[in-house]
Amino acid sequence: MTEGHNSKTASGAESSIRRALTVGEVAERSGVAVSALHFYERKGLISSWRTSGNQRRYSRDVLRCVAIIKVAQSTGIPLAGIRKALGTLPNGRTPTAKDWSRLSAGWREDLDQRIGQLTRLRDRLQDCIGCGCLSMDTCPLRNPGDRAAEQGGGAHYLEEK
Numbered sequence: 001m002t003e004g005h006n007s008k009t010a011s012g013a014e015s016s017i018r019r020a021l022t023v024g025e026v027a028e029r030s031g032v033a034v035s036a037l038h039f040y041e042r043k044g045l046i047s048s049w050r051t052s053g054n055q056r057r058y059s060r061d062v063l064r065c066v067a068i069i070k071v072a073q074s075t076g077i078p079l080a081g082i083r084k085a086l087g088t089l090p091n092g093r094t095p096t097a098k099d100w101s102r103l104s105a106g107w108r109e110d111l112d113q114r115i116g117q118l119t120r121l122r123d124r125l126q127d128c129i130g131c132g133c134l135s136m137d138t139c140p141l142r143n144p145g146d147r148a149a150e151q152g153g154g155a156h157y158l159e160e161k
Contacts, residue, residue: 020057023048030066037066044083045069061094068095068103076114077107 027034040046046065048056065086072082085103089095095103 020059021062023056023058026058026062026066030063030070032066032070040066040069043079045079045086064094065089068100072103072107075107075111077110081107081110 021029023034023037026032026037030037037046041048046058046062046069048058048062051057068086069082072085073079077085085106088102089099
């Protein structure tokens with residue numbers, strides 16, 4: 001009986017390994033560079049395991065996770081937010097439509113806020129173009145309401161890069 005159990009375990013492991021994807025297969029199927037997959041793994045967005053030959057293997061659900069990562073990135077969601085959201089998904093299970101609905105609803109509010117912020121920026125930019133950056137005391141973007149005057153004369157907006 002023990003021998004049969006070990007045989008099933010070994011064959012189960014073999015079939016699991018056969019169903020697993022290499023990093024190259026994930027890259028090809030997802031359209032994401034191998035280096036990006038390694039980066040996502042270092043950031044805790046996806047995970048893999050190592051074979052006895054020290055090769056990475058990914059479960060097939062990683063394809064949907066990578067798709068979610070790419071969609072979220074394209075909307076400007078920071079990687080930390082993506083990692084937090086993916087952390088709410090059950091391990092080892094492909095995200096479902098219900099999972100996606102929950103994740104996207106969480107991101108929608110953030111997107112709405114950013115859209116509002118960008119709309120306000122666009123509208124103020126029109127006023128800014130009118131001054132041509134010649135009037136720092138009335139610039140609606142760099143010095144709204146001439147707040148810098150409260151700090152006295154001189155430069156106040158030195159930005160570190």
